Amino acid sequence: MHFYKGINYYDSPTIIMGRIMNVDSALGGINDGSVVAISGFNIAATPEFLILKLYERYRDTGHPRDLFIVADTLPAARERALDFVAKSMIKDGDFDFIRGFMLPFLGVAPWLQRLAIENRVEAYSFPIGVATKWFRSVASGIPTITKVGLGTFLDPRQDGIYLNDLARERRTCKVELVSINGDEYLLYDCPKPSVGLIRGSATDEFGNLTMSEEAIYSSVLAITQAVKAQPNPGTVIAQVLYVSRFVNPRDVHVPGPLIDHIVVSPPEYHMQSASVKYDPSVCGRFMLSNACLSDNDVPDFESAIARRIVLEFVNLVERLGKPITINLGIGIPALAARIIKSEGIDDYITITVESGPWGGIALGGDDFGVAISPRAIIPMPDQFIMYEGGIIDAASLGFMQVGPNGDVNPSFLSERVTGPGGFPVIAHGTPRLYFAGAFTAGNRDIVVKNGKLTIVRDGSIIKFVKKPYKIGFNAELGLKAGKDVMYITERAVFRLTSEGLVLEEYAPGIDIEKDVLAKMEFKPVVSRHIRPMDSAVFREGPMRLLDVVTNAIRR
Missing domain, CATH: 3.40.1080.10 (Glutaconate Coenzyme A-transferase)
Structure with a gap:
């Protein structure tokens, strides 16, 4: 018995x-x-x-x-x-x-x-x-x-x-x-x-x-x-x-x-995630008022990308004059959750994760899909209706390759089969897409210091290529659907237009010709109004974004 x-x-x-x-x-x-x-x-x-x-x-x-x-x-x-x-x-x-x-x-x-x-x-x-x-x-x-x-x-x-x-x-x-x-x-x-x-x-x-x-x-x-x-x-x-x-x-x-x-x-054999046995804040038993997994003080180049993503979300709050709901993909985009929390703007930017959590701090790696102190958790089929129907305001998704017309290969290589994940549905339905990732791949030494980016040793693998291995986001269909699409890296920011990619921003401290254009297999359009990226992205300490969003909501 x-x-x-x-x-x-x-x-x-x-x-x-x-x-x-x-x-x-x-x-x-x-x-x-x-x-x-x-x-x-x-x-x-x-x-x-x-x-x-x-x-x-x-x-x-x-x-x-x-x-x-x-x-x-x-x-x-x-x-x-x-x-x-x-x-x-x-x-x-x-x-x-x-x-x-x-x-x-x-x-x-x-x-x-x-x-x-x-x-x-x-x-x-x-x-x-x-x-x-x-x-x-x-x-x-x-x-x-x-x-x-x-x-x-x-x-x-x-x-x-x-x-x-x-x-x-x-x-x-x-x-x-x-x-x-x-x-x-x-x-x-x-x-x-x-x-x-x-x-x-x-x-x-x-x-x-x-x-x-x-x-x-x-x-x-x-x-x-x-x-x-x-x-x-x-x-x-x-x-x-x-x-x-x-x-x-x-x-x-x-x-x-x-x-x-x-x-x-x-x-x-019954853990909440790969490394979390049981945490009451993960399943919504209570919310941690001081939950934060990053001090947001000294950015490396990946967190600089995440900070630039967050700036774009803040820009959207300013344009819409209301709080927004977003999705963050796996990899570098997921780092933006920590920036949003540490900046104290999570009341104005609600993060959703494919698996169902709304709000909180999304975990990464093998724990991706779980959030600390979410404000809501809904079934996954309902979550994906939000994405396919474009019910959320924006999303930041990762990329492995980008083509001349803006097509994106999120993760496929001949020797690596990851499956599509949630990428195709989110990219299809979401009205504003901020693809984010490192500009090159391979063994890199990229330093962020004093508001500037220094490329000591660049990656040998080019990611902006003439022909992506597989297409996960079709840029032509995205433009027809009226999507606002950007490509955010540590050294350059591009926007999708009917002419292809337009280079709009570059990181302080880099050489556009040597560090950007020479590291692409195609030539993008260079905006006549090209400007440096906000130096706050590359500086120590918080970017003080709470005042920006609260003022935007009050207007």
Whole structure:
């Protein structure tokens, strides 16, 4: 007889109804060839215990095998959860457990990337917002049709959603060009999931699932609905940390009748993010009034880029005369969250993260998707409606390459398969885009001091190229949609126009010809009104932006 947190499982109504059980019994009904939907944004809301135990079951028995995995983002971090499974498959040389996957993001999962690059399994990738929409569409019995991806690598006239040759050959998931009333759209399709592996914080004795201690909601409810929808309703297995006698009905995220089996996880496989075991400020239990992860005093060249991004957001507050809502992408743009907080202007610039948090301080790296002291957390499908519909005011996204007409490759190289992530949906819908990143790549020594930028040793890899490897943002379509688009680096700021890129600003201390124009594979238009970047970006100490935004709001 098993006791946990004072609950005798075998005396509870849930056990009588057969929902709470040991993990082997819960996973025992998953058949060979199943399509398994898994929740999770990196480790946040990822049922890591269920994933590892399912793979352990395969290694012990040879079953289930030939699984096809679909997810709303990425249920993994480096060598954790699904990436640990991929590592083990490669080390063992056994590729029969997973026959393929559709994962929107692989950036923090190097072993899953290897499975795709080495053509070991079928590998497909929808944008995150399309994947969340797809789960809801499956639940509703309707096709997933959107303009997201037109004119980019996702368009079947370019590469499509196929990450390797096995995917191009088998087409288990597909993207097609369709016409509705003379307009072009993309139709995304994948097989309906027969199994759902989800995660919540606790369940009550009737199986109702709450996510009250999770950092995000992910697409847990949408995945559950997709699995349970007709035809052929499937099996939903939930991982929880606690069993409670009572859960407030208003806190129930997934009603008990939609869940077939519940497994209690050891705490080490139920963390809020890759490095956060439990922090009440992450799940909204309380807000830290003094939360700040940067003193914003001595900028390096990456934080100088982040400071210039923040200046553009402040300029937007001034132009609109109201607070704004934004999105920050992974990498250098995410650093802007710390600047906004340390400048004390987070009441006027609300940051959203793809996974669902609004406000607070977004974490980076393998913890990306989680925020400290968010003011609101909404389900990820709803968050992406905000992006696709252009409901937010602006976004700053990273770039790897920029082409002569402003096309952006966010992250793709021949030897690196990261997936589109949330980039295509945000770039498609958001009315103002500030692409941000270092001007060059490679081994660099770039110094920020006394309001100037000094390039001691420049990177050898050029990022402003004649032809980007893949297109994630189509500049021509962006201009047609009336978007305001800028490209912000540590040494130069460009604006997108019908003539291509226009160089508008340069960093104090650099030589425009030697440090900018000579390090590009094409020649941009140089503005007749070119000016130095604000030296405050390169100086120690805060930029004192609170007075600027408060005065703008008062006008």
